[in-house]
Amino acid sequence: MGGRSRVAAQMLAGKGFDNVYNVTGGFKAWESEAAFGKEELGLELFTGDESPEITLVVAYSLEQGLLNFYLSMIPKVKNDDVKNLFKKLSEIEVKHQDRIFNEYVKISGKSSSREDFEKNIVMKAVEGGLTTQEYMDLFQPDLESVEDIIGLAMSIEAQALDLYLRAADRSNNPESKKILIQIADEEQTHLTQLGKLMEGI
């Protein structure tokens, strides 16, 4: 990897890219924050032609999928620290949804209640490419280990971050693109917070 990235970086520098960095250590050093899957994974949700309004609805639905997953885990674990961690993760998702919903109300000019919005507009059980069962199979976390659960959450958030950024990249609507990048930046913040949490164990 090191060899290829160095050559690529030199090619770019030679073509007038001023600010090129070769990231050494390759991909291995990113393992805990990695996203998985092909370039198209999950993009059936975002074709690129969505209006800002629809973009927010899809994002809200995605966050709902994550929220449901975290909530469903609470009764499945025995360790109180892990239970609390899942609660905390679900609260983060709710806050994220709050912001998305407020933005939706602002943009759409529709003053629907949160309840109506969730019942009539939000799509059911959307997941960012991989199902939660696939995550569980992929990472096989020890459900009583705080460290494993933070690792799992980081992977899931990284997957969401990756999906939003790929969706932003293909979006043809500048407003929708802006929204997707904003949401992606929030996911990045979650990921950084989770990383700190992991360091603190």
Added chain:
Amino acid sequence: MRWKQFLTPVKSFDADQARKYMADKSSEECTILDVRQPSEYAAGHIPGAKLIPLPDLTERLDEIDPKKPTMVY
């Protein structure tokens, strides 16, 4: 001299430096470029990374903004 291109020195970052560098930037402000093959990308990649395998890079240069900082792995 054309072959000067081969000697162009590039800065290196290790993963921690790259993380710090990106931490205070919006994802819009810099490009993360994955030059590995699609199968390697599918097995795991940095979130938001743009995939252009090394063999395609010269043909697809127009897909990357030369004004933005670019991190290659």
